[in-house]
Amino acid sequence: MFDILMYLFENYIHSDMEVVVNHDELTDELTRAGFHQQEIHKALAWLEGLADLKDSDAKAYLNRSPQGATRAFTAAEVARLDAECRGFMMYLEQLGVLDFATREMVIDRVMELDTPEFNLDDLKWVILMVLFNVPGHEDAYDQMEGLLFEEPEGLLH
Template structure:
């Protein structure tokens, strides 16, 4: 199977994280299921490392909410970020911030998690999925989460607005 870490993250999100569960399965159970589903072991490990990094970054962001970038700050993408994120993805992220869907701290967390993916190029679809995963466990971001979720699933259903 030719999958990448994002494919595994999307699988986990669609099957386990998007709906509340009475009891969430432990990492060992999830790893076994992913391997049985045909995902490669090294990519499964990378996906869990990515999720651990997200949890760590989110707790750091909550602890340092006051010290983060302000709404008046201007984000200049580094050369590595500009190379990895397509022009459309960068533009979409700036649009989301300009319209108030994401705040500067969330933007930085999304960029961090995008850069942690093993993909050579990140497009708007990948950005949308990572944003959804970031917003899923972000307190106070419920409205943004619903907006991004609707956008992703409308796009998957072929609905254009």
């Protein structure tokens, strides 16, 4: 499923190609690309879930940013998001790339992934997909894209 999301992001969203709106055409294209029907449907449902997070009810909940609150992760979230992933999200919050709402959207989308393994690189792509789909977060998307694609120069200590 995650491979399909990556395929869609790289071939439609991240490029300048026009996005296919018709689910049947998109499903046919993904099938021709070698993906299985069941995984295609899961990926499309995941994308619909992301779109649903922007509706009025979810948006009202997500926009209630508690001042000074600490995020406690559930056992399932800790099992999916290791310490490196959780630390990276905290780092992005400190940089201003993620806020309360986008962090919760990222966690929601990570937990909905149907994949046995999940790592920091996967998390970065999910964050990029979420930021791309949230209006008003263009600067945060650009920052995250820079963190994802830029290679460090010089020696790392």
